[in-house]
Amino acid sequence: MNQGANMQRLLRHLKALIAFDTQNPPRKISADSLIFEYLRTALGESFESEVTDHGKGRVAFHAVRGKPRCLFNVHIDTVPVLSDALYPPLEMHIDDDKVYGRGACDIKGAVASLLTIAQTTDWPMALLFTTDEEGGEGCCVDRFIATGQCAPYEMVVVSEPTRCRVELVHRGYLSVKGEFQGVSGHSS
Template sequence: MLEQVLQHLEVLVSHDTRNPPRAITTGGIFEYIRTQLPDFRVEVVDHGAGAVSLLAVRGAPRRIFNVHLDTVPSSPAWTGDPLKLRVTADRAIGLGACDIKGAAAALIAAAQVTQGDAAFLFSSDEEANDPRCIAGFLAREHGFSEAIIAEPTQGQAVLAHRGISAVRMAFTGQAGHASAENALSLSAVHNAMRWGTDALAYVKAQNHLRFGGLTGLRFNIGRVEGGIKANMIAPSAEVRFGFRPLPSQDMDALHAQFRGMANADALAEYEETFRGPSLPSGDVARAEERRLAARDLADGLDLPIGNAVDFWTEASLFSEAGLTALVYGPGDIAQAHTADEWVSLEQLQGYA
């Protein structure tokens, strides 16, 4: 079946689904998939801004496979055309081949040589932290109880991963000459830096926490902007940071902790710009119950179970909605988003 998988993958890679700019329509890659699944009931929905989903159902399945078709932008470091699939003795190279068009190609190929019940949800907005497609699907009466979300997991079932939250903080100060005695307290940049120091110390103190093979709290200050010049007290500053909690950690409590570290007189805004729940979702007891249900699903399908992972996936959205969810796909996350991205032929064959 590998030959058929590669034929589909060549076409899927050739369709430009880079996100951004997410110039994706209901035609193109979605029209190709529609034509390859003639015995499925197919519904294509345009959610706006290049977010498109295709739901294909055959029979009356209770389990759905989800694959996102959008990719990250390609970098100048590619040694060939990123939209032209190259196949060597052991790998397929192309933009999205690993993350995660390889899984889409394998599912299409498998569907064409089988006749049983099956359901696929293809989406195009995963890479922008803007899950319109999944939100739209979960808001409807869909009738599914299990979901397998394709991401590069080296052909192992992943039952747990971190949540994710992104935040923008705005600090305000009082402009003035830097020689002023109170410059240390009036500067917006100084207050932002003090907050950063306290936040880093707090995160380091969480290293003892454990959940399903994951340890500690992942945290990153991604951007700091502010001030005018060295001899002026900074009147404003902005900090962009993100954190990835364990499934057992309370997201709102962490936000309260980080917000409380800032000087209240200097903090003008604290805005969460994106949130994705952990997998499995829920409080500690509920999360463990859902993890065990996902393990039973993996065992029932004879899937090898891998370790929990630090990266976030949309499987958590399905879990939050009450479905038993796990992550399973060909490819290694270390190859995702890289120049000359590739997936091994062995894993493509195994996934199909």
């Protein structure tokens, strides 16, 4: 398939994804939200998928094809719609080669890209789409790690807009296991 056809496929996915209201807050997303059926259908039968609802609008969608070594993690929730939006926020608009719509850049464009790769290759892939990044109280990734679901993967790529630069840092997530001995105390 040529680059133009892939771009059209990507834009079709992006248009569909933007139309799903995944604003966070107000945390109205659940395992029954139609976006998960869209993702399942778009990925097709070659993927095994599971939706885990942690309550309070915190849902994880994990899909795997083959035995991949890398997991792609993308949040699919968006910040709330602004009242002064240039275009209707849940509709995709293209103006001067720029795509507009709630979540087009942060981060449904990455989801559309991964769906396009999944549909145009037979590569092993692992995807973790979560809905609790924008509104605080996140738990999807924590529970994914705590339950050992990350064990098969040697690396994780967290998709987030970075102006086309590879970033090897995160704004503060750290996972540490430690053991302390001594007398407990308090500084005050």
